[in-house]
Amino acid sequence: MEGPQIHPSAIVAEGARIDPTASIGPYTVIGPHVSIGAGTTVGPHCVIEGHTTIGRDNRIFQFASLGAIPQDKKYAGEPCELVIGDRNTIREFCTFNIGSPAGGGITRVGNDNWLMAYVHLAHDCIVGDHTIFANNSQLAGHVEVGDWVILGGFTVVHQFVRIGAHAMTAMCSLLFADQPPFVMSQGQPAQARSMNFEGLRRRGFGPVRVSAVKAMHKALYRDGLTLEQAQARIRGIATTTPEASPDVDLMLGFLAGVSAQRGIVR
Incomplete structure:
Protein backbone atom coordinates (compact mmCIF):
# COMPACT_ATOMS: atom_id res chain seq x y z
CA MET A 1 0.00 0.00 0.00
CA GLU A 2 1.31 3.46 -0.84
CA GLY A 3 1.95 5.92 1.93
CA PRO A 4 0.18 9.26 2.51
CA GLN A 5 0.68 12.10 0.06
CA ILE A 6 3.12 14.32 1.94
CA HIS A 7 4.67 17.28 0.14
CA PRO A 8 8.49 17.17 0.25
CA SER A 9 8.62 20.52 2.06
CA ALA A 10 6.32 19.40 4.88
CA ILE A 11 7.89 18.45 8.22
CA VAL A 12 6.32 15.39 9.80
CA ALA A 13 7.77 14.32 13.14
CA GLU A 14 8.64 10.72 13.85
CA GLY A 15 5.75 9.13 15.71
CA ALA A 16 2.98 10.96 13.85
CA ARG A 17 0.33 8.60 12.52
CA ILE A 18 -1.01 9.58 9.12
CA ASP A 19 -3.41 7.37 7.20
CA PRO A 20 -2.18 6.26 3.76
CA THR A 21 -5.08 8.08 2.11
CA ALA A 22 -4.46 11.42 3.87
CA SER A 23 -2.52 14.28 2.29
CA ILE A 24 -0.26 16.95 3.78
CA GLY A 25 0.42 20.21 1.92
CA PRO A 26 3.62 22.22 1.45
CA TYR A 27 5.42 23.69 4.49
CA THR A 28 3.01 22.14 6.95
CA VAL A 29 4.40 20.96 10.31
CA ILE A 30 3.00 17.85 12.01
CA GLY A 31 4.00 16.99 15.59
CA PRO A 32 4.96 13.57 16.97
CA HIS A 33 1.69 12.95 18.87
CA VAL A 34 -0.65 13.75 15.97
CA SER A 35 -2.98 11.21 14.35
CA ILE A 36 -4.70 12.02 11.02
CA GLY A 37 -7.43 9.77 9.65
CA ALA A 38 -8.34 8.46 6.21
CA GLY A 39 -9.15 10.91 3.45
CA THR A 40 -8.27 14.01 5.46
CA THR A 41 -6.47 16.77 3.55
CA VAL A 42 -4.25 19.32 5.27
CA GLY A 43 -3.38 22.41 3.25
CA PRO A 44 -0.11 24.33 3.09
CA HIS A 45 1.48 26.23 5.98
CA CYS A 46 -0.54 24.52 8.72
CA VAL A 47 0.79 23.58 12.17
CA ILE A 48 -0.78 20.56 13.88
CA GLU A 49 0.83 19.74 17.20
CA GLY A 50 0.13 18.43 20.69
CA HIS A 51 -1.83 15.26 21.38
CA THR A 52 -4.19 15.87 18.47
CA THR A 53 -6.44 13.25 16.87
CA ILE A 54 -8.19 14.10 13.59
CA GLY A 55 -10.74 11.73 12.05
CA ARG A 56 -11.76 10.92 8.50
CA ASP A 57 -12.43 13.11 5.47
CA ASN A 58 -11.72 16.45 7.09
CA ARG A 59 -10.61 19.36 4.94
CA ILE A 60 -8.16 21.67 6.71
CA PHE A 61 -7.24 24.83 4.85
CA GLN A 62 -3.98 26.76 4.83
CA PHE A 63 -2.56 28.51 7.90
CA ALA A 64 -4.64 26.62 10.48
CA SER A 65 -3.07 26.09 13.91
CA LEU A 66 -4.44 23.02 15.67
CA GLY A 67 -3.37 21.50 18.98
CA ALA A 68 -1.32 24.33 20.46
CA ILE A 69 -1.16 24.65 24.24
CA PRO A 70 -3.99 26.54 25.95
CA GLN A 71 -3.82 30.26 26.53
CA ASP A 72 -4.02 29.56 30.24
CA LYS A 73 -1.32 30.63 32.69
CA LYS A 74 -2.08 27.62 34.88
CA TYR A 75 -1.17 25.15 32.14
CA ALA A 76 2.08 23.35 33.03
CA GLY A 77 2.71 21.06 30.08
CA GLU A 78 0.27 18.27 30.88
CA PRO A 79 -0.52 15.89 27.96
CA CYS A 80 -3.99 17.22 27.21
CA GLU A 81 -5.78 16.61 23.92
CA LEU A 82 -7.58 18.01 20.90
CA VAL A 83 -9.98 15.53 19.28
CA ILE A 84 -11.61 16.36 15.92
CA GLY A 85 -14.19 14.03 14.37
CA ASP A 86 -15.06 13.35 10.73
CA ARG A 87 -16.02 15.40 7.66
CA ASN A 88 -15.30 18.80 9.16
CA THR A 89 -14.30 21.82 7.08
CA ILE A 90 -11.75 23.99 8.89
CA ARG A 91 -10.98 27.17 7.02
CA GLU A 92 -8.00 29.54 7.01
CA PHE A 93 -6.37 30.78 10.24
CA CYS A 94 -8.48 28.71 12.62
CA THR A 95 -6.89 28.15 16.04
CA PHE A 96 -8.02 25.20 18.16
CA ASN A 97 -6.18 24.62 21.48
CA ILE A 98 -5.82 21.41 23.46
CA GLY A 99 -7.68 21.02 26.74
CA SER A 100 -6.50 21.78 30.26
CA PRO A 101 -6.36 19.61 33.39
CA ALA A 102 -9.00 21.75 35.10
CA GLY A 103 -11.49 21.17 32.28
CA GLY A 104 -11.17 17.44 31.70
CA GLY A 105 -8.14 17.69 29.43
CA ILE A 106 -9.89 17.53 26.04
CA THR A 107 -11.06 20.06 23.49
CA ARG A 108 -13.51 18.20 21.26
CA VAL A 109 -15.05 18.91 17.84
CA GLY A 110 -17.70 16.50 16.50
CA ASN A 111 -18.63 15.64 12.92
CA ASP A 112 -19.83 17.52 9.83
CA ASN A 113 -19.04 21.00 11.13
CA TRP A 114 -18.34 24.03 8.93
CA LEU A 115 -15.83 26.29 10.69
CA MET A 116 -14.99 29.42 8.74
CA ALA A 117 -11.86 31.57 8.79
CA TYR A 118 -10.34 32.81 12.05
CA VAL A 119 -12.55 30.69 14.32
CA HIS A 120 -10.96 30.23 17.75
CA LEU A 121 -11.75 27.31 20.07
CA ALA A 122 -10.06 27.76 23.43
CA HIS A 123 -9.17 24.95 25.83
CA ASP A 124 -11.84 22.45 26.86
CA CYS A 125 -14.48 23.61 24.38
CA ILE A 126 -16.96 20.95 23.28
CA VAL A 127 -18.57 21.38 19.84
CA GLY A 128 -21.27 19.00 18.62
CA ASP A 129 -22.21 17.99 15.07
CA HIS A 130 -23.52 19.89 12.02
CA THR A 131 -22.63 23.33 13.35
CA ILE A 132 -21.72 26.42 11.32
CA PHE A 133 -19.36 29.00 12.81
CA ALA A 134 -19.07 32.06 10.58
CA ASN A 135 -15.85 34.04 10.26
CA ASN A 136 -14.17 35.21 13.48
CA SER A 137 -16.45 33.35 15.87
CA GLN A 138 -14.50 33.19 19.13
CA LEU A 139 -15.09 30.70 21.97
CA ALA A 140 -13.41 31.17 25.34
CA GLY A 141 -12.50 28.20 27.52
CA HIS A 142 -14.97 25.51 28.62
CA VAL A 143 -17.72 26.56 26.19
CA GLU A 144 -20.19 23.86 25.10
CA VAL A 145 -22.01 24.09 21.76
CA GLY A 146 -24.81 21.68 20.80
CA ASP A 147 -25.66 20.12 17.45
CA TRP A 148 -26.90 22.25 14.54
CA VAL A 149 -25.89 25.55 16.16
CA ILE A 150 -25.15 28.50 13.86
CA LEU A 151 -22.90 31.32 15.10
CA GLY A 152 -23.00 34.56 13.14
CA GLY A 153 -19.75 36.25 12.18
CA PHE A 154 -17.77 37.86 15.03
CA THR A 155 -19.83 36.10 17.71
CA VAL A 156 -17.91 36.07 21.01
CA VAL A 157 -18.77 33.55 23.73
CA HIS A 158 -17.71 33.98 27.36
CA GLN A 159 -16.02 31.12 29.19
CA PHE A 160 -18.23 28.35 30.62
CA VAL A 161 -21.24 29.43 28.54
CA ARG A 162 -23.39 26.72 26.95
CA ILE A 163 -25.31 27.00 23.68
CA GLY A 164 -28.13 24.53 23.13
CA ALA A 165 -28.85 22.54 19.98
CA HIS A 166 -30.49 24.35 17.01
CA ALA A 167 -29.68 27.78 18.49
CA MET A 168 -28.43 30.68 16.39
CA THR A 169 -26.67 33.99 17.00
CA ALA A 170 -26.68 37.10 14.86
CA MET A 171 -23.50 38.78 13.68
CA CYS A 172 -21.40 40.44 16.41
CA SER A 173 -23.34 38.86 19.27
CA LEU A 174 -21.69 38.74 22.70
CA LEU A 175 -22.83 35.86 24.90
CA PHE A 176 -22.40 36.10 28.67
CA ALA A 177 -25.23 33.70 29.57
CA ASP A 178 -26.38 30.25 28.46
CA GLN A 179 -28.45 30.21 25.28
CA PRO A 180 -31.15 27.51 25.38
CA PRO A 181 -31.91 25.19 22.47
CA PHE A 182 -33.82 26.64 19.50
CA VAL A 183 -33.24 30.26 20.59
CA MET A 184 -32.06 33.03 18.25
CA SER A 185 -30.10 35.81 19.93
CA GLN A 186 -28.59 39.14 18.96
CA GLY A 187 -26.84 42.00 20.70
CA GLN A 188 -24.05 43.03 23.07
CA PRO A 189 -24.84 41.46 25.45
CA ALA A 190 -26.95 39.03 23.46
CA GLN A 191 -30.68 38.94 24.07
CA ALA A 192 -33.22 36.33 22.95
CA ARG A 193 -35.10 37.58 19.90
CA SER A 194 -37.07 34.56 18.68
CA MET A 195 -36.72 30.85 18.01
CA ASN A 196 -34.91 29.39 15.00
CA PHE A 197 -38.13 28.34 13.30
CA GLU A 198 -36.87 28.43 9.71
Whole structure:
Protein backbone atom coordinates (compact mmCIF):
# COMPACT_ATOMS: atom_id res chain seq x y z
CA MET A 1 0.00 0.00 0.00
CA GLU A 2 1.31 3.46 -0.84
CA GLY A 3 1.95 5.92 1.93
CA PRO A 4 0.18 9.26 2.51
CA GLN A 5 0.68 12.10 0.06
CA ILE A 6 3.12 14.32 1.94
CA HIS A 7 4.67 17.28 0.14
CA PRO A 8 8.49 17.17 0.25
CA SER A 9 8.62 20.52 2.06
CA ALA A 10 6.32 19.40 4.88
CA ILE A 11 7.89 18.45 8.22
CA VAL A 12 6.32 15.39 9.80
CA ALA A 13 7.77 14.32 13.14
CA GLU A 14 8.64 10.72 13.85
CA GLY A 15 5.75 9.13 15.71
CA ALA A 16 2.98 10.96 13.85
CA ARG A 17 0.33 8.60 12.52
CA ILE A 18 -1.01 9.58 9.12
CA ASP A 19 -3.41 7.37 7.20
CA PRO A 20 -2.18 6.26 3.76
CA THR A 21 -5.08 8.08 2.11
CA ALA A 22 -4.46 11.42 3.87
CA SER A 23 -2.52 14.28 2.29
CA ILE A 24 -0.26 16.95 3.78
CA GLY A 25 0.42 20.21 1.92
CA PRO A 26 3.62 22.22 1.45
CA TYR A 27 5.42 23.69 4.49
CA THR A 28 3.01 22.14 6.95
CA VAL A 29 4.40 20.96 10.31
CA ILE A 30 3.00 17.85 12.01
CA GLY A 31 4.00 16.99 15.59
CA PRO A 32 4.96 13.57 16.97
CA HIS A 33 1.69 12.95 18.87
CA VAL A 34 -0.65 13.75 15.97
CA SER A 35 -2.98 11.21 14.35
CA ILE A 36 -4.70 12.02 11.02
CA GLY A 37 -7.43 9.77 9.65
CA ALA A 38 -8.34 8.46 6.21
CA GLY A 39 -9.15 10.91 3.45
CA THR A 40 -8.27 14.01 5.46
CA THR A 41 -6.47 16.77 3.55
CA VAL A 42 -4.25 19.32 5.27
CA GLY A 43 -3.38 22.41 3.25
CA PRO A 44 -0.11 24.33 3.09
CA HIS A 45 1.48 26.23 5.98
CA CYS A 46 -0.54 24.52 8.72
CA VAL A 47 0.79 23.58 12.17
CA ILE A 48 -0.78 20.56 13.88
CA GLU A 49 0.83 19.74 17.20
CA GLY A 50 0.13 18.43 20.69
CA HIS A 51 -1.83 15.26 21.38
CA THR A 52 -4.19 15.87 18.47
CA THR A 53 -6.44 13.25 16.87
CA ILE A 54 -8.19 14.10 13.59
CA GLY A 55 -10.74 11.73 12.05
CA ARG A 56 -11.76 10.92 8.50
CA ASP A 57 -12.43 13.11 5.47
CA ASN A 58 -11.72 16.45 7.09
CA ARG A 59 -10.61 19.36 4.94
CA ILE A 60 -8.16 21.67 6.71
CA PHE A 61 -7.24 24.83 4.85
CA GLN A 62 -3.98 26.76 4.83
CA PHE A 63 -2.56 28.51 7.90
CA ALA A 64 -4.64 26.62 10.48
CA SER A 65 -3.07 26.09 13.91
CA LEU A 66 -4.44 23.02 15.67
CA GLY A 67 -3.37 21.50 18.98
CA ALA A 68 -1.32 24.33 20.46
CA ILE A 69 -1.16 24.65 24.24
CA PRO A 70 -3.99 26.54 25.95
CA GLN A 71 -3.82 30.26 26.53
CA ASP A 72 -4.02 29.56 30.24
CA LYS A 73 -1.32 30.63 32.69
CA LYS A 74 -2.08 27.62 34.88
CA TYR A 75 -1.17 25.15 32.14
CA ALA A 76 2.08 23.35 33.03
CA GLY A 77 2.71 21.06 30.08
CA GLU A 78 0.27 18.27 30.88
CA PRO A 79 -0.52 15.89 27.96
CA CYS A 80 -3.99 17.22 27.21
CA GLU A 81 -5.78 16.61 23.92
CA LEU A 82 -7.58 18.01 20.90
CA VAL A 83 -9.98 15.53 19.28
CA ILE A 84 -11.61 16.36 15.92
CA GLY A 85 -14.19 14.03 14.37
CA ASP A 86 -15.06 13.35 10.73
CA ARG A 87 -16.02 15.40 7.66
CA ASN A 88 -15.30 18.80 9.16
CA THR A 89 -14.30 21.82 7.08
CA ILE A 90 -11.75 23.99 8.89
CA ARG A 91 -10.98 27.17 7.02
CA GLU A 92 -8.00 29.54 7.01
CA PHE A 93 -6.37 30.78 10.24
CA CYS A 94 -8.48 28.71 12.62
CA THR A 95 -6.89 28.15 16.04
CA PHE A 96 -8.02 25.20 18.16
CA ASN A 97 -6.18 24.62 21.48
CA ILE A 98 -5.82 21.41 23.46
CA GLY A 99 -7.68 21.02 26.74
CA SER A 100 -6.50 21.78 30.26
CA PRO A 101 -6.36 19.61 33.39
CA ALA A 102 -9.00 21.75 35.10
CA GLY A 103 -11.49 21.17 32.28
CA GLY A 104 -11.17 17.44 31.70
CA GLY A 105 -8.14 17.69 29.43
CA ILE A 106 -9.89 17.53 26.04
CA THR A 107 -11.06 20.06 23.49
CA ARG A 108 -13.51 18.20 21.26
CA VAL A 109 -15.05 18.91 17.84
CA GLY A 110 -17.70 16.50 16.50
CA ASN A 111 -18.63 15.64 12.92
CA ASP A 112 -19.83 17.52 9.83
CA ASN A 113 -19.04 21.00 11.13
CA TRP A 114 -18.34 24.03 8.93
CA LEU A 115 -15.83 26.29 10.69
CA MET A 116 -14.99 29.42 8.74
CA ALA A 117 -11.86 31.57 8.79
CA TYR A 118 -10.34 32.81 12.05
CA VAL A 119 -12.55 30.69 14.32
CA HIS A 120 -10.96 30.23 17.75
CA LEU A 121 -11.75 27.31 20.07
CA ALA A 122 -10.06 27.76 23.43
CA HIS A 123 -9.17 24.95 25.83
CA ASP A 124 -11.84 22.45 26.86
CA CYS A 125 -14.48 23.61 24.38
CA ILE A 126 -16.96 20.95 23.28
CA VAL A 127 -18.57 21.38 19.84
CA GLY A 128 -21.27 19.00 18.62
CA ASP A 129 -22.21 17.99 15.07
CA HIS A 130 -23.52 19.89 12.02
CA THR A 131 -22.63 23.33 13.35
CA ILE A 132 -21.72 26.42 11.32
CA PHE A 133 -19.36 29.00 12.81
CA ALA A 134 -19.07 32.06 10.58
CA ASN A 135 -15.85 34.04 10.26
CA ASN A 136 -14.17 35.21 13.48
CA SER A 137 -16.45 33.35 15.87
CA GLN A 138 -14.50 33.19 19.13
CA LEU A 139 -15.09 30.70 21.97
CA ALA A 140 -13.41 31.17 25.34
CA GLY A 141 -12.50 28.20 27.52
CA HIS A 142 -14.97 25.51 28.62
CA VAL A 143 -17.72 26.56 26.19
CA GLU A 144 -20.19 23.86 25.10
CA VAL A 145 -22.01 24.09 21.76
CA GLY A 146 -24.81 21.68 20.80
CA ASP A 147 -25.66 20.12 17.45
CA TRP A 148 -26.90 22.25 14.54
CA VAL A 149 -25.89 25.55 16.16
CA ILE A 150 -25.15 28.50 13.86
CA LEU A 151 -22.90 31.32 15.10
CA GLY A 152 -23.00 34.56 13.14
CA GLY A 153 -19.75 36.25 12.18
CA PHE A 154 -17.77 37.86 15.03
CA THR A 155 -19.83 36.10 17.71
CA VAL A 156 -17.91 36.07 21.01
CA VAL A 157 -18.77 33.55 23.73
CA HIS A 158 -17.71 33.98 27.36
CA GLN A 159 -16.02 31.12 29.19
CA PHE A 160 -18.23 28.35 30.62
CA VAL A 161 -21.24 29.43 28.54
CA ARG A 162 -23.39 26.72 26.95
CA ILE A 163 -25.31 27.00 23.68
CA GLY A 164 -28.13 24.53 23.13
CA ALA A 165 -28.85 22.54 19.98
CA HIS A 166 -30.49 24.35 17.01
CA ALA A 167 -29.68 27.78 18.49
CA MET A 168 -28.43 30.68 16.39
CA THR A 169 -26.67 33.99 17.00
CA ALA A 170 -26.68 37.10 14.86
CA MET A 171 -23.50 38.78 13.68
CA CYS A 172 -21.40 40.44 16.41
CA SER A 173 -23.34 38.86 19.27
CA LEU A 174 -21.69 38.74 22.70
CA LEU A 175 -22.83 35.86 24.90
CA PHE A 176 -22.40 36.10 28.67
CA ALA A 177 -25.23 33.70 29.57
CA ASP A 178 -26.38 30.25 28.46
CA GLN A 179 -28.45 30.21 25.28
CA PRO A 180 -31.15 27.51 25.38
CA PRO A 181 -31.91 25.19 22.47
CA PHE A 182 -33.82 26.64 19.50
CA VAL A 183 -33.24 30.26 20.59
CA MET A 184 -32.06 33.03 18.25
CA SER A 185 -30.10 35.81 19.93
CA GLN A 186 -28.59 39.14 18.96
CA GLY A 187 -26.84 42.00 20.70
CA GLN A 188 -24.05 43.03 23.07
CA PRO A 189 -24.84 41.46 25.45
CA ALA A 190 -26.95 39.03 23.46
CA GLN A 191 -30.68 38.94 24.07
CA ALA A 192 -33.22 36.33 22.95
CA ARG A 193 -35.10 37.58 19.90
CA SER A 194 -37.07 34.56 18.68
CA MET A 195 -36.72 30.85 18.01
CA ASN A 196 -34.91 29.39 15.00
CA PHE A 197 -38.13 28.34 13.30
CA GLU A 198 -36.87 28.43 9.71
CA GLY A 199 -33.84 26.35 10.63
CA LEU A 200 -36.08 23.77 12.30
CA ARG A 201 -38.31 23.52 9.23
CA ARG A 202 -35.27 22.98 7.03
CA ARG A 203 -34.25 20.11 9.31
CA GLY A 204 -37.60 18.40 8.95
CA PHE A 205 -39.52 19.67 11.97
CA GLY A 206 -43.22 19.41 11.16
CA PRO A 207 -45.90 21.95 12.15
CA VAL A 208 -46.70 20.19 15.42
CA ARG A 209 -43.10 20.23 16.63
CA VAL A 210 -42.61 23.84 15.50
CA SER A 211 -45.75 24.84 17.41
CA ALA A 212 -44.37 23.12 20.52
CA VAL A 213 -41.12 25.10 20.19
CA LYS A 214 -43.21 28.28 19.93
CA ALA A 215 -44.97 27.29 23.15
CA MET A 216 -41.61 26.80 24.88
CA HIS A 217 -40.49 30.22 23.69
CA LYS A 218 -43.68 31.76 25.08
CA ALA A 219 -43.11 30.11 28.46
CA LEU A 220 -39.49 31.23 28.65
CA TYR A 221 -39.77 34.74 27.28
CA ARG A 222 -43.30 36.07 26.85
CA ASP A 223 -45.40 35.27 29.90
CA GLY A 224 -43.31 36.74 32.72
CA LEU A 225 -42.62 33.39 34.35
CA THR A 226 -39.65 32.53 36.52
CA LEU A 227 -37.30 29.92 35.11
CA GLU A 228 -38.77 27.30 37.45
CA GLN A 229 -42.32 28.17 36.40
CA ALA A 230 -41.34 28.07 32.74
CA GLN A 231 -39.82 24.62 33.19
CA ALA A 232 -43.04 23.35 34.75
CA ARG A 233 -45.10 24.66 31.85
CA ILE A 234 -42.66 23.24 29.27
CA ARG A 235 -42.87 19.86 30.98
CA GLY A 236 -46.61 19.85 30.32
CA ILE A 237 -46.10 20.34 26.58
CA ALA A 238 -44.85 16.75 26.28
CA THR A 239 -48.14 15.53 27.76
CA THR A 240 -50.34 17.48 25.36
CA THR A 241 -48.02 17.05 22.35
CA PRO A 242 -46.26 13.66 22.58
CA GLU A 243 -44.67 14.20 19.16
CA ALA A 244 -42.61 17.01 20.69
CA SER A 245 -41.35 14.94 23.63
CA PRO A 246 -37.73 14.79 22.33
CA ASP A 247 -37.70 18.57 21.93
CA VAL A 248 -39.13 19.09 25.41
CA ASP A 249 -36.55 16.70 26.86
CA LEU A 250 -33.79 18.58 25.05
CA MET A 251 -34.95 21.90 26.49
CA LEU A 252 -35.52 20.62 30.02
CA GLY A 253 -32.18 18.81 30.06
CA PHE A 254 -30.43 22.01 29.07
CA LEU A 255 -32.30 24.20 31.56
CA ALA A 256 -31.50 21.76 34.37
CA GLY A 257 -27.83 22.62 33.90
CA VAL A 258 -28.23 26.40 34.05
CA SER A 259 -26.41 27.94 37.00
CA ALA A 260 -27.94 30.72 39.06
CA GLN A 261 -24.78 32.76 38.51
CA ARG A 262 -24.90 32.62 34.71
CA GLY A 263 -28.60 32.27 33.89
CA ILE A 264 -29.95 32.28 30.32
CA VAL A 265 -30.09 34.96 27.65
CA ARG A 266 -33.11 37.16 28.17
